[in-house]
Amino acid sequence: MSDRANDSQSEVGNEWPLWEVFVRPKAGLEHKHSGSLHAADAAMAIQLARDVYTRRQEGSSVWVVRSADITASDPRDKAAYFDPMEDKVYRHPTFYELPDAVNHM
Amino acid sequence: MTSIRLQMTAPLHYVLRIADTCLIHAQRLAEWCGHGPVIEEDIALTNMALDLLGQARALLTRAALIEGEGLDEDRLAFLRDEDQFFNLTLVEQPLRKPSAHAAGGDFADTVLRNFLLATWLKALWQRLATSSDAELAAIAGKAVKEARYHQQHAADWVVRLGDGTPESAQRMRAALARAWPYTNEMFVRDSVDAEAEAAGLGPARDALHDVWRAEVAEVLAAATLALPAETPFIATGTIGRHSEHLGFVLAEMQVLQRTHPGGRW
Numbered sequence: 001m002s003d004r005a006n007d008s009q010s011e012v013g014n015e016w017p018l019w020e021v022f023v024r025p026k027a028g029l030e031h032k033h034s035g036s037l038h039a040a041d042a043a044m045a046i047q048l049a050r051d052v053y054t055r056r057q058e059g060s061s062v063w064v065v066r067s068a069d070i071t072a073s074d075p076r077d078k079a080a081y082f083d084p085m086e087d088k089v090y091r092h093p094t095f096y097e098l099p100d101a102v103n104h105m
Numbered sequence: 106m107t108s109i110r111l112q113m114t115a116p117l118h119y120v121l122r123i124a125d126t127c128l129i130h131a132q133r134l135a136e137w138c139g140h141g142p143v144i145e146e147d148i149a150l151t152n153m154a155l156d157l158l159g160q161a162r163a164l165l166t167r168a169a170l171i172e173g174e175g176l177d178e179d180r181l182a183f184l185r186d187e188d189q190f191f192n193l194t195l196v197e198q199p200l201r202k203p204s205a206h207a208a209g210g211d212f213a214d215t216v217l218r219n220f221l222l223a224t225w226l227k228a229l230w231q232r233l234a235t236s237s238d239a240e241l242a243a244i245a246g247k248a249v250k251e252a253r254y255h256q257q258h259a260a261d262w263v264v265r266l267g268d269g270t271p272e273s274a275q276r277m278r279a280a281l282a283r284a285w286p287y288t289n290e291m292f293v294r295d296s297v298d299a300e301a302e303a304a305g306l307g308p309a310r311d312a313l314h315d316v317w318r319a320e321v322a323e324v325l326a327a328a329t330l331a332l333p334a335e336t337p338f339i340a341t342g343t344i345g346r347h348s349e350h351l352g353f354v355l356a357e358m359q360v361l362q363r364t365h366p367g368g369r370w
Contacts, residue, residue: 038145040265043261047258047261048145048149050254051145051148
């Protein structure tokens with residue numbers, strides 16, 4: 001999928017704004033990004049998201065956000081932002097020995 | 106392939122009225138497939154058509170059992186003739202105008218018809234959930250959720266277009282003027298209705314009028330559309346006497362099965 005953050009710049013003329021759709025599956029805990037659609041406003045976006053992205057019983061909750069409101073990290077910064085985590089394993093919570101009484105987290 | 110003739114009884118007639126209304130409206134809505142104003146709405150309309158088709162299938166299956174002569178949903182849908190279809194005349198009216206020379210309306214007609222019909226079906230399904238026929242009650246329990254969504258989606262459009270630009274408002278008023286006379290048929294009470302009511306099978310159509318009218322008036326008011334004047338016109342599709350349009354709808358819907366009877370793929 002193309003970088004959606006850039007599409008907000010193509011809102012010209014009569015085009016409806018672009019919205020990103022997030023769907024939470026029935027048994028799930030978080031909303032996952034499902035795709036995008038065009039709609040005139042938030043109410044329409046929710047209805048269309050239900051029609052386009054939940055027709056195969058994908059979920060039980062829908063969020064829509066204007067694509068223009070999403071700020072994404074710059075792919076050119078990927079190395080500086082994310083590579084340093086590779087060798088910082090001490091930041092993971094796996095070095096504590098839990099007493100048996102609480103050892104099923 | 107020869108047409109079938111049904112042995113009519115009041116319960117069968119009652120169920121077929123609902124089944125055929127759903128079936129023919131689904132068939133008309135499907136005309137929008139690939140031609141929606143935007144792709145998202147194209148999917149929404151065809152989703153609705155599939156919901157209605159599902160309702161029609163369940164009802165036709167039940168109707169076949171009520172008729173008791175070993176028919177099934179497919180033969181009922183594809184081998185009956187016009188005079189044994191009992192849909193509301195409203196739903197056989199042309200919907201999407203396929204070309205400049207053909208009959209048909211615009212998107213306003215579609216959203217309005219969806220709204221008027223979904224409001225009617227919702228009221229009907231709510232009452233059918235307590236039908237003395239367990240199968241009908243089960244179908245209604247599922248279908249009412251679909252009708253609620255169809256109504257909400259269509260009402261949203263009616264308000265957007267009615268309270269929209271001068272052009273959209275004018276088109277909505279025209280669509281309302283075209284559809285309104287056909288709504289009287291939704292509330293006629295005849296012997297089929299009376300028998301169904303007495304048997305606890307389902308509500309007589311006139312029992313739905315107040316609830317329907319209240320909900321329709323509310324949405325039309327929000328859409329800044331005036332309620333049209335009452336007319337004495339009563340359409341007769343529910344007694345098998347149809348407008349000139351049903352024949353064409355059935356011809357297209359039935360030709361494949363009639364040409365290749367029992368065909369499966």
